[in-house]
Amino acid sequence: MGSKAADVLILGAGAAGLMCALTAGQRGKKVIVLDHAEAPGKKILISGGGRCNFTNLQTAPQNYVSSNPHFCKSALAQFSQHDFIAMVARHKIPYHEKTLGQLFCDESARDIVAMLLAECQAGAVDLRLSHQITQVEKADRFQVTTDHGLFTAPHLVLATGGLSIPKMGATNLSHRVARSFGLRIVAPRPGLVPLTFGPQDLAWMCALSGVSLPVKICCQGRPKISFEEALLFTHRGLSGPAILQISNYWQVGESLEIDLLPGLSNPIEGLLKAKQQSPKASLVKSLGSWFPARLAQALVAHFLPPEAGERSCGEQSDKTLRRLADSLKAWQICPTGSEGYKKAEVTLGGVDVKDLSSKTLEAKQVPGLFVIGEAVDVTGWLGGYNFQWAWSSGFVAGGV
Ligand SMILES: Cc1cc2nc3c(=O)[nH]c(=O)nc-3n(C[C@H](O)[C@H](O)[C@H](O)COP(=O)(O)OP(=O)(O)OC[C@H]3O[C@@H](n4cnc5c(N)ncnc54)[C@H](O)[C@@H]3O)c2cc1C
Structure with a gap:
């Protein structure tokens, strides 16, 4: 096995690596x-329920979490969502906007992988799969040792993604190699992930498993970052887009504040009206126009003392109704953790952007070394933003 030389060596044939390669x-x-995988772009294939939410029409720097919120600006401007959409259109891939600017393939995520591979082929890219990388060093050039021999190049791009979904082959290779070259790492943690709760909260939430409703959610005391999306009760805790989105911002020990009636500014008015107009109806029934019965029952039982649930609406004190209305508008709950990398769509943290050029993604102190995609401390919201970062950062580093 002799050594093979290239101008650019890219580790990782995922979204960012393929974009950089082409x-x-x-x-x-x-x-x-x-x-090391036997097929390229495996996460693309499973993304968006098999239809790949490949970008978002509204992509902007504020849709990303990073220790430096300005870092992503240059790459996103150099290769925007519109540039990627133009490529998709050139390949005649049918797509549609699902909601909130999220673009999905009409048919299959396979269309996106096929497009990237066709573009790679047009650039005569040499794609080597099932290669185990055992060592990465630098002498006059970068040297990557694999079970199929040695590869060398003056430019090395780290594009092996984050730690999410280890059973699909996710590893921390990019973080390890970057660290070995002296780059700093922002502690990685699971992002876009369902959150878990203690036994007391789980006891009543479990019974609601499968119930979904629109909410507005923020971390308590930090109302500036909030999401209006669906919340889903599961047998392990809370999930759904609202929870996945806030999980990127939530810190251990913090409570969440959830508005269960985001479309209603003064639910107390409705409750007082119900007390007047249908005094004989149960409190649960009077919540019937806002929530499914199962949820209404659980919320009354959770937010009010047991006797309140037994009384009719007319028998409730205004104070009790006010307490219920306040709780529905600002339910406070403290997660104990998350479901971890097994369920996380992305990895927060990663290679510290302080050590990378925002214009080229090249390491400031290691000429020729680039880090792109999810391995970098730039993480997008749910909704196509993570792929857009992969395309943008891949494109920029591809300009070597
Ligand atoms: C279930 C799921 C659904 C998702 N849906 C969406 C979505 O619809 N829209 C969206 O924007 N984002 C989505 N994401 C996030 C998105 O997939 C990632 O942000 C994106 O793939 C990151 O691109 P990347 O190239 O950095 O990493 P990846 O696409 O993960 O590619 C990394 C590549 O490196 C290879 N690799 C890893 N370790 C090694 C190693 N040690 N040696 C050799 N090769 C290695 C892997 O095999 C892989 O091919 C989803 C993620 C998951 C898990």
């Missing part, structure tokens, strides 16, 4: 991509 290849660079 860009560099089409600019005339000799590109080799190494991946």
